[in-house]
Structure formats: C-alpha cells, structure tokens
Amino acid sequence: MDTGLLVIQTLNGLQLGVLLFLLAAGLTLVFGIMDFVNLAHGSIYMLGAFIAASLTRLSDSFVLGVVLALPVVAIVGLVLERVVIRPLYARDHLDHVLATFGLLLAIDTLAHMIWGPEGISVLLPEWLRGQVEVLPGVIFPTYRLVIISSGLIIAVLLYWLVNHTRLGMLIRAGASNRTMVSALGINIDLLFTGVFAIGAVLAGLAGMLIAPITEAAIGMGNDIIITAFVVIIVGGIGSMKGAFIAAMLIGLIDTLGRSYLDGILKAFMPLTAAETAAPALSAMLIYILMAAILALRPQGLFPPRTR
C-alpha cells in the first residue's frame, strides 16, 4: 500500500471530520439541551460561506472576511432563535422537523435572491495557497492543514468552555435538568438563545472554512447536515466528546472508504462485481454504521451521563 497516499487520505478524512465536528457541536448542544431538531442548521453553514465570500470580496482579505462574518452569523442565529425557533420548543419532533425544513427552503431561496444562482468562489491569500511537505515526498495543501488545526483548536476551546466555565456548567446543567436550572434562578431563555447562537457561529465557521475549497453554493448545507446528524447520533445526542470522536470517525470512514474499499473488495470478489459494489457501499458506509449503532446501542457511543 502506498503510504504517502494513505497519509494524504487520512488528512483529508480529518479535514472532513473537523468540519463535521463544527456542525455537529452546535447541533448536539441544541439537541441535547433544548431537545430541538434543527434541519436548518445546514442553511446557517451555507449562509456562513456566502457572507464570508461577500465580505472577503469587500475587504480584499479572506481572514478579515471570516472575522467580520462571524458576528453577522451570530446575529442571524439570534434572530432565527427569537423569531422561529423559540415558539417550537414546546412542540414535538415532527413539528421541529417540518418547521425547520420550511426554514431551510426559505433560507436557501433567500440566499438565491441575494447572491444569485451561481456559486461564489473565495480567493485565498497568497500565504495560504501553497503546499507543505508533511512527510518526505508527501505534499499536502497548506490551507487544508489550517482547516484541521483551527478545528482542533476550536474543539479544545469548546472543551474548556463546556467543562471549565460557568457558562459551560449551566449548559451541562441545562442538558441534565432544564426545570431545575430555571428553578435555581437561571434565565433559561437567555441560555437557550446563547447556546443556539454559539451553534450558529460554529456552523457558519465550518461553511466559511470550506468555501475557498468548494466555493459558496446554494444548497451546500443540505447534504452535510444529514451527515452531521449521523455524527451526533453515532456519538450520542448531547455529548460534545461523542460528537468529536464520531465526527473524526465518520470523516475517516467516509474518506478512506471511498479510496480503499475498491481494493479491499477486489481481494475477495470478482473484479467487475467489486467495481460496481465499491462506490455504492462506500457511499452507504456511514449510514450502515449509524443504522447498526441505532439497532444495537440506540443511545450512541458516548451518551451524556445524565439525561
């Protein structure tokens, strides 16, 4: 096996994993604390990409574009929570799914109205466009390494926020027992709004980070949001640690499956059968994993200790 290729594909898998984690972190917080299913989370990812793309063009700097886009996405999250999401907390999951599906259609179309049907490419600054030799003879784009490291830094920050700050304590308490937290005099509405905005910023950031690679496009969030749901279910709903491990796992399985399943199947199947089965199976791999986990261990791999 070609070690260089394996290293590159592993890094690609980690990059996907990091993006999934940024999406899943918000999703699992909102789900864990407010018991709210948000299909429109992927639309915030898309909005992040578009807003950063526009601001990058205005400011002529990708870094500045991202820094300016983050508060804008936070405001979008705040407004959404106040106007659409809040009345839904008391409803059942069916209503959550339907209303946020409607929200997704509306946001996608709004983006279409504002930015047009074409995708918008995002230009990276010179110093991010190069490549790095990660191992002797193995080169990897600098920017993708930046994505991986910023994702890991944010994971550490989130870990610190959730486990070592007062806000994090409230978040964990809210996830275990909402009623008790509000009975102790905590403004639970404000906490919910804050958590939703944090989730929106993380999702928006994921969209901003991927935009220079894929470009900002209408509907870009609609596939990855489903994968992010797979992540939080595999990891255990409400668990930040679970979301991180599952995101990395699924990023790696998906990427490595697509590149190596072909070869593995050829080892014990006729050539043509393997060539037909491999792409189908590799695309289905993460869903098979999720179905297996739901059937055998429905609470996920790392469920939060108290629910």
Add this chain to the structure above:
Amino acid sequence: MSPAPATSTFSRLRAAGPGNLGGVVVLALLLVLPLAAWWTGQKFYLDFATRITILAIVATSLNFILGYGGLISFGHAAFVGIGAYCVGIPAYYDLASGFVHIPLAIAASALFALVTGAISLRTRGVYFIMITMAFAQMAYYLFLSLDEYGGNDGLTIYSRSVLPPFNLEQRPQLFLLAYVSLVVVLALKHRFVNSRFGMVLRGARANETRMIAIGFNTYAYRLAAYVIAGAIAGYGGALLGNFTNFITPDMMSWTRSGDLMFMVILGGAGSLFGPVMGAVAILLLEEYLARLTVYWQLPFGLLLIATVLYQRGGLNGLIERLGGRK
C-alpha cells in the same frame, strides 16, 4: 368512529364530518376538471392532475403510518424511488409487462419496508426519524452508484408498462388508472383504520404501554402497517415512473421525503382525505408560485412554518372548524 347508520351516502358523509365532505368535493373535482380540460384540448391540466393523483396516493400511504400510527418516517421517498426503478429497470431490458412491473414494485418496496422497518421500529422518537432517513439515504446512494441504470443522470423509460385493459400511452387512461387506484387506496385506508388492526395502531400511538399491558404486540402491528404503507408508496412510485418516463435517484432524496410529510401535515395528519387535499394544495401552489417567480420556495417555506406554528389539523381541520365542528 364509524358513523351511525344512514340512508344516503350524502347523509353518511355529513355524519362523518365536514372534513370528509370537503374531501369528497376535492376528489370529485380532481376527476371532473382534468377530464373536462382534456376534452377542450387543455392537455396540460390532465398531466398535472395525474401527478397530483399519484402523489396523493403516496401521501395517503404516509398518512397511514404518520397520522394514525404516529410513526414519523422521514424516508418515505425511498419507497417511491424503488417502485419507479421497478418499472425502469425491467423496461431497460425490454420487459414491458405491467403485470411484472407492478407486482415487482409492490414486492420490492414491501421487502425494503420489512427489512428497514424491522430495525427502525426498535427505536423511538427522534431516533426513528433519523434511522428511517438513513435507510432512505442508503437507497439513494445505491441507485446513485448504479451506472448501468443511469446513476446520477437518471434513467429514461422509453415505453410505459403494458397493462391491459389500460393503455398507459393514452394519457386519460393513465390518469384514470391513477384515479381508480387513489379511490381504492382511500377505501382500503378507511377500512383499515376502523378495523381492529387500525384500532390497535391508533391505540399504540395514544398509549403504547397500555396496549402492551392488555396483550398486544405493538411492534408487530406497527411493522405490518409500515410494510403496507411502503408497498402502497412503491405502487405509487411505479405509477410515477410510468407518468414521468424519466427517473433519477433524486426521487429518493431526503428533501422529497420532507415534501411528502409537508403534504400530509398541510392536509391534516390522521384524517381520511387530508393527504389528498394536501397534495392538491401543495402542487397547485407550487405550480402557481413557480409561474410567478423563480423564488417560489420562499413563500412555500414560510407557509410550511406557518402551518406548523398556527394551523393544527391542516386543511382538513380548517374545514372542520369552518363547518362548525371541533
């Protein structure tokens, strides 16, 4: 639930509530208007009505598990796609008989429902939503990767199913087949829902613990309902494949499943004619808005949010209230 004995059909319907009366009116218009339009040379409306009718069949099958069973299946589009490919793939091999296509579509989607339902129904709540969606995604990616049958580009069906006495190449006959199927499916649903089987299903939705305590195997009942709904949706898919003559894996994408749920909820989940009204309303609105603006999904999405927030019971519930019943 069953209405008091009554002499005429009309009074029986009145006894069953204004929602059902409204449903019968919608159903009658769905038959008369397109045929009249066809007669006067407006062929487009017949095709439009055929699409509405087929999707009404699918929405009705979803309502069976969603509305009455309380099972929030987020992967119903997969059955439609499987049914459609059961027409497309045999047709690709020049096997044109509808007596092969349709039993195959029903059997394949029922089998898919049996296998995925047996696993999915072990879970509850949001996990059920997500696992049904995961299985639909598997089907989606499976057909996406079948390059032999078009993959992402889709598969053209060059000749419709040969299904004597119907000649499906004749558009009014395809419409009539779909319409008759819809009426049969509605009648079957009505009988099912008011049978012992339907009572157990609804009982399990209201209070599962109690149903188990009085000795019902709710899992088996739910699985049976899931398989029936899947089979009917697969049949709808076979009709849809015949109607569009072109099928793609996109028919199975999760947003299509969302559209189907929207039809059921807008029309009124757990009512006999609700999904028919929902299919009519949504497709009419979609057609109308799409002519006005390319941004038609914006009002569409807002309508969905408003329906969830403010209109419990959907159109059926609205008619019931206007008709003076709670």
